[in-house]
Amino acid sequence: QKEVEQNSGPLSVPEGAIASLNCTYSDRGSQSFFWYRQYSGKSPELIMFIYSNGDKEDGRFTAQLNKASQYVSLLIRDSQPSDSATYLCAVLVGDKLTFGTGTQLKVEL
């Protein structure tokens, strides 16, 4: 079992819709959870992090964490074509940050 699992996609959503990206992790000692966005041919950039169970909102982005289910998600409201990218989930255990393989999101006009 991979430490961090994501569906590779592509996930296609129409412009204006809510995109839901999911991630599961195996280590119950995981402390912090991060979402990175990577445009094609570019480097990853951090867009959100969450430490506590529940929701955390930042503009059109909402991160959701459920430690009991070992599940973290990212919701993107009012999806725009500029949101088309690969979204990487990353999990921190101690000093070690482990990335998932990423989910490709395509927002269609």
Place this chain on the structure above:
Amino acid sequence: EADIYQTPRYLVIGTGKKITLECSQTMGHDKMYWYQQDPGMELHLIHYSYGVNSTEKGDLSSESTVSRIRTEHFPLTLESARPSHTSQYLCASSTGGGELFFGEGSRLTVL
């Protein structure tokens, strides 16, 4: 805005050549990392450093070596490049935790 720089951005080189990929950051971060990523594939940690004179190998075995003589500088060296080394190499730094700042990457092609 992150201030982490990688050179060269693109490099095409013949088999057997020695190469050094440079990475510098001006943020004073203690922790620095090298990741390898093939197009459309996941990130693989190949080296990391938690401070000057500290270097460790990452999860993915790599024939490259690194050094950390100065806080701001974390170069990666391949003594003898091979076609299997063709990939994108991403340098990152952080103060700790999971907030990494990435450079723009060095895309290496070995013929």
